[in-house]
Amino acid sequence: MAITREDVLHLADLSNIHLSEEQIEPLMKDLDNIVGYISQLDELDTDGVEPTYQCFDMQNVWREDVIEEFEANREDLLNLTVESEDNQIKVPKVL
């Protein structure tokens, strides 16, 4: 399989990454090489094999729904954003 320019633009779109023109060509080549390499798994027979998503087969670890002290306060967290006002994060108009 060959990764095309359209593929790169589609993947950039899925990834929410703006690409300048000069980034596209090298990405086509690199992604094509990488996809070529990982495609070797085709050789493996995995019929009837269950997939592993977690090495210890751990599932649904529950805890009580109780509120606990958190080391960061509202001010700490709002300080992380570029712009905030009245305890709210500011973003450009969405609608």
Place this chain on the structure above:
Amino acid sequence: MKIADKNTKAVDLVREALEKAKKYEEYHCFISMNESHALERAREIDEKIANGEKVGRLAGVPYALKDNYLSREGVTTAAARMLDNFPSPITATAVAKLEAEGAIMIGRTNLDAYAHGSSTENSYFGPTLNSHDTSRVAGGSSGGSAVAVALGIVPFALGSDTGGSIRQPASYNGVIGIKPTYGTVSRYGVVAMASSTDVMGCFANTIEDADLVMRIMAGKDPKDSTTLDDFWTRDLEDAKPKKKKIGIVKDFLGNGVDEEVKKTFLDYAKQAEKAGFEVEEIEMPIAKYGLAIYYIIQPAEVASNLSRYDGIRYGHRAAEITDLDSIYNKTRDEGFMPENKRRIMIGNFVLSSGFFDAYYLKAQKARTLLIKAYDEAFEKYDALLCAVAPAPAFKLGEKVNDPLQMYMEDVMSVPPSMAGLPAIAVPAGSSKSGLPIGVQLVGPRKSDQVLLNIAKSIEESK
């Protein structure tokens, strides 16, 4: 390592480390120093000692922290522009545990941005240089921590290992590197890369130091539900291997492995025999697919984990943008390094409709086969022995323009990661030109201390 007491002042230990860090500045181990906090904490510990109060097992011991661990003392960057001004609002559990025992963080070490890489050249702040040859790479992604320990700046440093990021730089710099069983140490407060294989571990110059640091960091944490009950509880001498048998993975001795690496590795195997181990070659044909499995699953998890960097709640935000979509797209263009983008895009490729079954699902099934192969091997052997990387440290710039060549670095380190197994890298020798070469011992889950015990008995048989 030296621990503060009545005769050894914590302030002196910390000052000495800070001076050494300055002396070796050209290696670029550190992204930022934590000087004033460190000295303040050292003075507190000295005061406690003077007052006869109880201090921890690492009282006054200076250490270096890979800059993807959060600590409320200062800024965590993950070596990415995206986080170049991120004041950590929380402290990682591993860091909190070390500090409760009196350890003192003197600075944050360099890495490949978001831990994506095998050379520390993908850092937004520039590369770290190899401790033994400044024209060569430190290895990565935890390159800064490995070099800081190799140069003797600190007796131990923290790293994270998703597919080799502790073991390979340990091997390149001649220090011990511990990648524990998945779930040994809490991931809480560490910048996520691939959540199903990310583990927190350390670098040290002695097996005892590494054991102590891991013992302190290990254990269940309600803030990371994948953590295991604490099993790092034995004295090292009690963690004896039962079978006294080590397997050599034959599939990793083929083409592409440097002759000097092969020789060092085979010499180490002979040394293991002298130490009383039966050493046998075994075949593990699935192992050679480990890299392909890893470079499907890991980018998929990276794509998911890094989707949180949107320029809204924290981190970099592209300037002078008036619409929301452009905030996301431009912020992510500016904030990520090229390698971050490649991984996110490969991840979205293997997860996208039409390719999911052929890549992502296929890789998760192949992962099951890999785990099975290891489980079978460990019915017979205490540990499997292989090299860490195919060759000693390469030249700076040699592989930066060929990502696939860079990925090949990880061919022997990713299989244990995909199976959640413990793997330790120990120095085994060096090339004719003086570059360190390490070997890797891999064991069944929770056999971490047994691996250290084996390495210790091989070391003592010399």
